[in-house]
Amino acid sequence: MSDAIDLPLDVPEIASTISQGAHLRRTVHPSGLRILTEWVPGAASTSVGFWVPVGSRDEDAVAYGSTHFLEHLLFKGTPGRSAMDIAVAFDRVGGEHNALTAKEHTCYYAKVQDRDVDMAIDVLADMVSSSLLDPGEFDVERRVILEELAMAEDDATDVAHEHIAQAVMGEHPLGRPIGGSPESIEAASRDQVLAHYARYYRPDHLVVTLAGAVDHDHAVRTLLDALERYGWPLERQDAPAPRRSTTALGLPQESTKKVIHRPLEQSIVVLATPGLTQTDERRSTAAVLTTVLGGGMSSRLFQEIREKRGLAYSVYAYASHHSDAGLFGMAAGTSPEQVDTVARVMQEIFQDVVAEGITREELERTLGNLQGASSLALENTDSRMVRLGRSEIHTGEFVDRDEALRRLGLVTRESVQDLAQHFAEGPLSAVAVGSVSDTALDSVGSAVAD
Known part of the structure; x- marks a missing residue:
């Protein structure tokens, strides 16, 4: 199809x-x-x-x-x-x-x-x-x-x-x-x-x-x-419960910074901003953006923060989509004294995409990554069952592998940069957890100790 x-x-x-x-x-x-x-x-x-x-x-x-x-x-x-x-x-x-x-x-x-x-x-x-x-x-x-x-x-x-x-x-x-x-x-x-x-x-x-x-x-x-x-009243005729509204929520436009003190050897730092809804046509573009930034060992965050600087073992970008809201973020685990540095570098890497976009080679590599991962996931009947449920409950449309690959193929370098610029216009919030100082998030704004 x-x-x-x-x-x-x-x-x-x-x-x-x-x-x-x-x-x-x-x-x-x-x-x-x-x-x-x-x-x-x-x-x-x-x-x-x-x-x-x-x-x-x-x-x-x-x-x-x-x-x-x-x-x-x-x-x-x-x-x-x-x-x-x-x-x-x-x-x-x-x-x-x-x-x-x-x-x-x-x-x-x-x-x-x-x-x-x-x-x-x-x-x-x-x-x-x-x-x-x-x-x-x-x-x-x-x-x-x-x-x-x-x-x-x-x-x-x-x-x-x-x-x-x-x-x-x-x-x-x-x-x-x-x-x-x-x-x-x-x-x-x-x-x-x-x-x-x-x-x-x-x-x-x-x-x-x-x-x-x-x-x-x-x-x-x-x-x-x-x-x-088991006693359910199936004889009663009723229409299926309507799906949720997909009208985007008006989320807060203020940035929030929070430091949570814990006696840990490693600290976690997360930066995030409002993202896309489940029915947004830019979801495929968001998948490319998060993968280029932090979706694998060749991603920008992994190469700069882990491979070149040795500041983290785990570093990644991610997106979550709900019916009327979403979230786009980047996260890493690092030593307490490096939280501010890692937060700053994550922002710099993201801003490079905002200003310069991604390369043709990055787009081709990422499309291959996502297309392969999409196909491999369908070797598992669990993934297919979940796809059916999410399609029926949330999006109201079923997208099979061929259609998913077609949509990925429509993503361009320009659309990735446009989406990055869109996210950059939103409020950037930050959280750090661990044995960190109250100034650990100074590179992204004033922090609130908890």
């Missing part, structure tokens, strides 16, 4: 042959439930994902961290299965199962042999539709989550990225930590989490994606049978 496949919510059936001989199908059930499959020639396994378009940004009515709390609780048992039963179901067949909470979605997923797909669908359907949210398990899992938060708090990289998100997003919920805080988790009640569950875990919100050795019609029948057996 050569074009993206639109995924309008009011079209009940979509089918298309896509790149590499794979086949895409989507069914929108009258209840609003959506099922997408990608049959992959020669696959012997299947990845299954149950997606709910609710994340940490949707927690204004409940304690912060409730979405992540709920994700944990769905593994703790249903009327027909204990937590041990859920674990054994996958362990006995060598399958994998887990879940993730993001800022705009939650996903429960599994990967199994083709012969075990029905089991995976059944167990995940049971978890999503019939969780007990047992009061005793609630308090046990509260302690587990507090330990998880404590572990993240001991990771300087996690701390730095949480704080830079807050700096760029300001008071918007996208700036909040996904897992909440120890205080919000201590304050969370079962009633709050149960209300969150009842509000969002419904047929019109659920998206189920399968990729690999999968028969679409069989998967749809198996899923519907399971959900009806």
Whole structure:
């Protein structure tokens, strides 16, 4: 194929042959439930994902961290299965199962042999539709989550990225930590989490994606049978929940600088500015820009900061995209006394791209890097399953490998420089974590000690 496949919510059936001989199908059930499959020639396994378009940004009515709390609780048992039963179901067949909470979605997923797909669908359907949210398990899992938060708090990289998100997003919920805080988790009640569950875990919100050795019609029948057996009201007709607005947020225009003191041998420094939304047509250009700057061993940041100056082991550029906001940043781990130097050099390297652009050789090399990485990722059915879920929930279009490569091929040196100049016009925020002085970020503005 050569074009993206639109995924309008009011079209009940979509089918298309896509790149590499794979086949895409989507069914929108009258209840609003959506099922997408990608049959992959020669696959012997299947990845299954149950997606709910609710994340940490949707927690204004409940304690912060409730979405992540709920994700944990769905593994703790249903009327027909204990937590041990859920674990054994996958362990006995060598399958994998887990879940993730993001800022705009939650996903429960599994990967199994083709012969075990029905089991995976059944167990995940049971978890999503019939969780007990047992009061005793609630308090046990509260302690587990507090330990998880404590572990993240001991990771300087996690701390730095949480704080830079807050700096760029300001008071918007996208700036909040996904897992909440120890205080919000201590304050969370079962009633709050149960209300969150009842509000969002419904047929019109659920998206189920399968990729690999999968028969679409069989998967749809198996899923519907399971959900009806576990008590979901599929007879009620409803439209799928609308996708989020893609109108860009008005983020703060002030730069924020923050030093977080920790007794660490290595410090983390992150610089970031508002980025692009998930539907912005410049996403391919952003991928090229971040790769040229810090996406590999030949990137500018790696060559200058690590190879030439020996100032860091890890240094990179990155971008995150949400429905109505995004973030573009650069980060490095370095010795406390070198934080100011590394921050200054990162800015200088970025400003070189702003002023001079990138070379033809850099563009060609980066396009080869991204095209190869895109193709290799699709060797994994997990990547294909995730692509289906993100397409349905966030962008409303499916982009296969050929179309993704075509879009990358449209990126020019001029468009990369234009985007760099656009980012340079935004407020640049900075965070440093470690045994650093209050003046560690002087090269990017005045710092606030914490």
